[in-house]
Every structure is written in structure tokens, then in C-alpha cells.
Amino acid sequence: MESTYARPAIAIAAAAIVSWMAYEALFQGFHLSIRLVLWLVGVATLGWLAYEHFFGDDYRPRTLVALTVVVGAVGVLEYRAQSAELTLGRAATYVAKRPVGVRCQGLLGHMVDIGQELGSVYFSAEGDPADVTHIKRDACAWAMDYARGNHHVTRDHAVAIEVIAHESIHLRGWTSESLTECYGMQNMVEVATKLGATPTEGQRLADFYYRMLYPLMPDDYRNDAECANEAKWDIHKGDPVWP
Numbered sequence: 723m724e725s726t727y728a729r730p731a732i733a734i735a736a737a738a739i740v741s742w743m744a745y746e747a748l749f750q751g752f753h754l755s756i757r758l759v760l761w762l763v764g765v766a767t768l769g770w771l772a773y774e775h776f777f778g779d780d781y782r783p784r785t786l787v788a789l790t791v792v793v794g795a796v797g798v799l800e801y802r803a804q805s806a807e808l809t810l811g812r813a814a815t816y817v818a819k820r821p822v823g824v825r826c827q828g829l830l831g832h833m834v835d836i837g838q839e840l841g842s843v844y845f846s847a848e849g850d851p852a853d854v855t856h857i858k859r860d861a862c863a864w865a866m867d868y869a870r871g872n873h874h875v876t877r878d879h880a881v882a883i884e885v886i887a888h889e890s891i892h893l894r895g896w897t898s899e900s901l902t903e904c905y906g907m908q909n910m911v912e913v914a915t916k917l918g919a920t921p922t923e924g925q926r927l928a929d930f931y932y933r934m935l936y937p938l939m940p941d942d943y944r945n946d947a948e949c950a951n952e953a954k955w956d957i958h959k960g961d962p963v964w965p
């Protein structure tokens with residue numbers, strides 16, 4: 723297995739991994755998660771095993787291959803998850819009008835979850851919103867399906883886009899559910915276009931939500947008098963388009 727190319731190849735691979743990690747952490751806003759920490763431990767272990775294998779006298783080709791597969795798979799999963807959160811976070815930031823993040827629920831949280839709410843924002847005792855919203859695993863998956871180019875008007879897409887818009891309004895500092903729901907609904911086009919849809923596609927989704935899903939919301943999420951075209955909470959007064 724010894725070759726004159728082994729040393730530079732390993733050095734280049736290690737440099738590439740470290741640069742990529744630094745780039746993602748500094749410029750893309752990756753956050754530390756349990757999986758990311760495990761992955762970093764895996765990379766460090768892999769580096770040490772590879773060093774021993776190629777430069778020392780501890781040959782463990784099977785362990786090396788197995789660990790490479792595991793580290794690669796975990797890396798892809800984590801990259802996909804963090805990229806999804808960044809994509810959704812950019813849409814939330816646009817609607818919240820300040821830098822905010824989206825955290826998608828992990829598999830473990832999903833399995834023990836019995837709550838009904840698809841998203842949440844914590845508020846401090848002083849009434850200040852947190853800088854991140856926590857979105858349930860299903861809603862994140864539906865939103866990412868939309869972001870990856872499936873712009874069909876479905877219940878799942880409408881719910882997911884509205885949840886992100888709704889929580890982004892909470893992140894602006896609003897706590898009233900009926901007002902947040904009303905502003906959220908009117909910001910679905912903004913979220914949809916930030917996820918790659920055209921304004922027309924986004925409007926179709928908002929129309930669907932308003933007609934089919936808004937009427938099913940609990941009473942404290944609705945205010946039919948204020949939340950209507952040309953009513954008090956219409957954010958595009960004078961524009962016939964609603965919501």
C-alpha cells in the first residue's frame with residue numbers, strides 16, 4: 723500500500739477537509755450539533771488511523787475502509803441537514819427583517835414528540851424573541867421538497883411555507899397568534915420565492931392556504947374581521963391580491 727503518492731495525497735485530502743470545515747463554519751453559518759461533533763471525532767480518528775496505516779506500522783485496511791464509509795455517510799447527512807436549515811433560515815431572515823436561523827427537529831426529537839405545533843419561537847420574560855425558530859421534522863421536509871423544485875400546490879407545501887412565514891413573524895417580535903397568522907399568510911409568497919418559486923407559484927400556495935387551511939385553524943389563530951382584503955391587517959392595502 724506504500725507509494726510515493728500516499729504522503730502528498732493524504733496531506734491534500736486532510737487540507738481539503740479542514741478548509742471545507744472552516745469555510746462552512748465561518749461563512750455558511752454551520753452550528754455545532756451532536757452529529758457534527760461525532761463527525762469531527764470520526765474525522766480525527768480516521769486521520770490518526772490513516773497516518774498509522776501509511777506512515778506507521780499499524781495496518782488496518784478493513785477498519786480504515788469501514789470508518790471511511792461511516793464518516794462519509796454521517797458527513798453527507800449532516801451536510802444535508804445543515805444546508806437545509808441555512809436555506810430555510812435565509813427565507814426566515816427575509817421575512818423577520820433581521821438575521822435569524824431555522825433549526826429542524828432531529829430524528830430523536832421526532833420519535834418522542836407528541837406536540838401539535840409545527841413550529842415555535844421562544845420569548846424571554848422581557849418579551850424578546852429568540853434568534854432561531856424550531857421547526858418540526860415533517861414541516862422541514864415538506865419545505866425542503868418545495869425548495870428542491872417541487873412547486874406543486876399541496877397541503878404539505880402550503881402548511882410548511884406558512885409555518886416558516888408564521889414563525890418568522892414571531893421572530894419579528896409579534897406574539898398575538900391571530901395577527902402573526904395573518905401576517906404570516908401574507909408573507910407566504912416571500913418565503914416561497916426565497917425558496918426558488920415564482921411569485922405566481924407562491925401566490926397559488928397562499929390562495930390555497932387561505933381557502934382550505936386557514937378556516938380550519940383554532941379560534942385564537944383567526945380574526946376574520948381584521949384579517950381580510952383591505953381590512954386593518956392587510957399589509958398590501960390598495961392591492962386587490964389577497965392574501
Ligand SMILES: [Zn+2]
Binds near residue numbers: 888892902
Ligand atoms: Zn404562532
